[in-house]
Amino acid sequence: MIVTESLSKRFPRVTALDRLSLDIGPGVTGLVGANGAGKSTLIKILLGLSPATEGRAEVLGLDVAACGAAIREHVGYMPEHDCLPPDVSATEFVVHMARMSGLPPSAARERTADTLRHVGLYEERYRPIGGYSTGMKQRVKLAQALVHDPRLVLLDEPTNGLDPVGRDEMLGLIRRVHTDFGISVLVTSHLLGELERTCGHVVVVDGGRLLRSSSTSDFTRTTATLAVEVTDSDTHPDGTAALREALTAAGVTLRAGVEDGLPGAGHILLLEAAGEETYDTVRDTVAALGLGLVRMEQRRHHIAEVFRPEAAPQPTEVPA
Numbered sequence: 001m002i003v004t005e006s007l008s009k010r011f012p013r014v015t016a017l018d019r020l021s022l023d024i025g026p027g028v029t030g031l032v033g034a035n036g037a038g039k040s041t042l043i044k045i046l047l048g049l050s051p052a053t054e055g056r057a058e059v060l061g062l063d064v065a066a067c068g069a070a071i072r073e074h075v076g077y078m079p080e081h082d083c084l085p086p087d088v089s090a091t092e093f094v095v096h097m098a099r100m101s102g103l104p105p106s107a108a109r110e111r112t113a114d115t116l117r118h119v120g121l122y123e124e125r126y127r128p129i130g131g132y133s134t135g136m137k138q139r140v141k142l143a144q145a146l147v148h149d150p151r152l153v154l155l156d157e158p159t160n161g162l163d164p165v166g167r168d169e170m171l172g173l174i175r176r177v178h179t180d181f182g183i184s185v186l187v188t189s190h191l192l193g194e195l196e197r198t199c200g201h202v203v204v205v206d207g208g209r210l211l212r213s214s215s216t217s218d219f220t221r222t223t224a225t226l227a228v229e230v231t232d233s234d235t236h237p238d239g240t241a242a243l244r245e246a247l248t249a250a251g252v253t254l255r256a257g258v259e260d261g262l263p264g265a266g267h268i269l270l271l272e273a274a275g276e277e278t279y280d281t282v283r284d285t286v287a288a289l290g291l292g293l294v295r296m297e298q299r300r301h302h303i304a305e306v307f308r309p310e311a312a313p314q315p316t317e318v319p320a
């Protein structure tokens, strides 16, 4: 779907992309990176809207330097920033975008109705966009990216500004773009956690460079950490120490580091989650020691760990 070879983009004061080589196949792919990592710059180059300084890129087999218009015929784009006219309705705007993509009037109206229904805006479709919530505006932006039935959509921070419920709804819609319509998706975010749930593949960029590109399952396997907190008991006045010892003996790998900022941070053990069996081992070990299990949860990954792999909690030898 997308191939880049040593792609660079230099602005006078900053290198936004630095020899980035990617090969992204069909499906839903997440492009994750902190603000300024180069995500929007990459998207603009892929759409043929901004020339690269060096290197090359192909989208759907078309060279971005020569075939921008053809690429935009088959690729939908949801920009990051609010760019919607406040005085027109969602229907008017999306029909207009469909017409701009070359659809005849009747097809444009039909596709607009279908697409607005898909994104959950059917009831409000005749109201002016200016009165919409942030979530509704994001849906209009998604609808206009889908209306011309593209093969691929590039979604730039579609969950920006949304509350947790709005985020989940948007992520659900994005998954359905692929499952219901077979459209491939490249979606950017600065939050690794939300992309892990949505994407089959995750690409991480930092400072315009590729940090990592792998399937989400590989990613989760190598970074999954379980946080476990237990109570003390009369037999084990330091329940955490007793559990640490017992889990080490049971072959569970403990990770260094503490869960800063959480209540009872010093009493939380971090473990490498090797699979479902780790949950069973922890539950059985806690029960065998007669301790109370306060929490056992998969720790949300912190983006800093991915950007600075050396800062990630490493498996550690814990003295028995």
Ligand SMILES: Nc1ncnc2c1ncn2[C@@H]1O[C@H](COP(=O)(O)OP(=O)(O)OP(=O)(O)O)[C@@H](O)[C@H]1O
Pocket: 011, 012, 014, 015, 016, 033, 034, 035, 036, 037, 038, 039, 040, 041, 042, 080, 157
């Ligand atoms: N037109 C431009 N002129 C100069 N510098 C630019 C331009 N566009 C982007 N940059 C710089 O390039 C770097 C990458 O920006 P880019 O917008 O691609 O990052 P991003 O990962 O999309 O982050 P964000 O989500 O904050 O937009 C930043 O340092 C940005 O300031």
